[in-house]
Structures are given as structure tokens and as C-alpha cells.
Amino acid sequence: MRAYRWDGSSLWLLDQRRLPAEEVWVRCVSAGEVASAIRAMIVRGAPLIGVAAAYGVALAAKEAAGGPFPDGAPAGDRLVSSLEQAAGTLKAARPTAVNLAWAVERVMRRLREALSQEPAGSRGAAATAATAVAPDALARIAEEEARAIASEDEASCWAIGEAGAPLMPEHGGVLTHCNTGALATAGIGTAAGILRRAVARGHSLRIYATETRPYLQGARLTAWELIRDGLDVTLITDNMAGYVMQQGFVQAVVVGADRIAANGDTANKVGTYALAVLAAAHGIPFYVAAPYSTVDLSVSSGAAIPIEERSPEEVTHLAGMPIAPPQVSALHPAFDVTPARLITAIVTDRGVLRPPYESSLARAAAVPPARPSERRVPSS
């Protein structure tokens, strides 16, 4: 199962707001439409918004390749500024998941490199850098890089799943939060990938999925995709996490990440921090799973990670219906930060990293990423 499709001229996104009731695909033909889809949560999950945004840059490059070029030559400056503007719009769509800006910058770097190459035969001439490459070649470069990002993410998920599976209990309960599966990545998922690989290796797991208010990613998405794969899923409301831990139902917690600071502090879906505190209080290991593209070594600690504030209406309403008096104010931080000291290990495509994270995360920067030949997608 994949939550996106690229047909060469448009990006199709499975509308995650409509799941599990119906499977509706939304077509995006411009970078602006991709940015709107990210903002509106049609597509979500840190790695997948990165993949979508990379294709958004490819769409911007295609648009730019279409002209108009009245004198038959690429209008270099206009081309560059329209690409930079599209990249800015995409990066601004959601602030917390670093994968978004990372993926956009990766495609833009390829484009800037191509633009800065001197055209054959113009050595020493005053040709502007921006006229060095034909716009349709730029579109191909952007598309190629977006495909590479997607297939590397698929490989990363597989590597995370393989590295994390041995950490899961042979028999027992594992609690997970939000959605970290095929609906959040280009592969089998991060935390969900670990659960999938552990079950495939013969672990007998009961997965406790928190419903994940207010967007209900756990109830609507995680339960949906893991049940389709035949996993044993028990849904709980967020406020039941303490109960299931106290009762001994849970032997491990595994969650995803939207941004991991250099010291290991991790931003993830709001509610993750409370789960980590509860896990520590009950002596339960707490694992974070993420591709290395989620690590942001430029941010020294979680205090510097921007936390997205979403509309309070997403808290006061459920499926469009008010569940609170109209006068009440509501708070909606979409993420929170779990301090590194509460994290037992960070499972990445570059291996299982242990504290102190300053050194293990920095060392992992030199490890080569998982190869696309290792890629897999979920069976369903």
C-alpha cells in the first residue's frame, strides 16, 4: 500500500482526512497545491510530507519548464525566482517535521548545481548561470531527485524495521502513538515498520494504538493499516495509556519522530512526552524510530524545535461537530518534545543509537544510508 502516486505530471495523494471511511485520491498539479495538501493534512507524517514536497518542487520545475519564453530562451532569473518561491511555500507548509525542509532543500540543491554549471562553449562569456540548463532538463533532474528521496525512504523504513524488531518483546504488548506506517512514509513505516518486521519474524505482539486526539491518526490510520496487514491491534483512548501500563499489558513503547535535536530530544505528535514519562514511571523501554533525515544536528536541543500550533477548532470540534461550548478557548500544539533522558534508544536506518545521543547521533552522520535495493512496501 502506498499513500501517494506520481504519474509523471501530477502527484496523487490518498486523502488521509477521509480514512478509514473512504479511499479518495486528490490530484496535485502544482507546488502550491502540494503545499495546501500538506497544510490541510491530506498528506501527513514526517517522511511522507518530505516525499510529497520533493515532488512539489518537481511540479514547480515542470511548470517553469513550460515557459513562457517569448524569445525562445529560458528566462533565467524568472525561472530561478519561481523555483525559490515554490520551495519557500512548500517549506513553510508545516514547521516541525524537518524532513519537509530537508527534502525540498535536497531537490533545490540539485537544481542550483545544475543551474550553476557553465554552458558548453560559453567559457568566459557573460552567460548568466540560470541559462546554463534547459528548463525541461531541470524538471527531469527534480523528478529524479524526488524519486530518489522516496525510494531511499522506503529503504530506510525497511532498515529501521530490521534494526528495531529484535528490541520488541517475543510475546507481549507494545504501545504506539499517532501513525508512523505506510500512510506516513514511502515504505513500511518507522515505528510501525518495527512492529511489522517483529511480527513477520514471529514475535507475538498485541499492539496498543492510542487514538491520538485531536486528529485521531491512531484510531483512523494506524488501526486501519495494521489490521489490513493482519496485526493484532487494540485501540485505546489517549488517557488509557497509564492504565494499560499499570496493568502490565505493555512491555515496550515505540513511536516515530518529526525532528530529533543533536542531543536526542525528540519532537513527535503531541502526547508522546506524556507517554515517555509514563513509560519511565513503569520501567518500560521507550523507543523512538526515525530515518536519519529526521535528525537535525543544527538544533542543539528540543527547546529550539519549532512546534506547530494548529487551529483550536480541531480540538473543539470532532468530525465537524462541536464538542465544547462555543465560548471556550482551546490550545492545539500539534507536537511536543520528549527529553532525551526518557528515550531508551533511537532506531534509525543507520542502526540503533543509544545515549549519550550527542555522540551516537553525530557518529551516525558518517554511516552510509540504507540502499534503495533494500526497499519494501507493505503487502496490503
Ligand SMILES: CSC[C@@H](O)[C@@H](O)C(=O)COP(=O)(O)O
Ligand atoms: C513516521 S511518521 C513520524 C511522525 O511524523 C508521526 O509520529 C507524527 O507525529 C505525525 O504527525 P502528523 O501531524 O500526523 O503529521
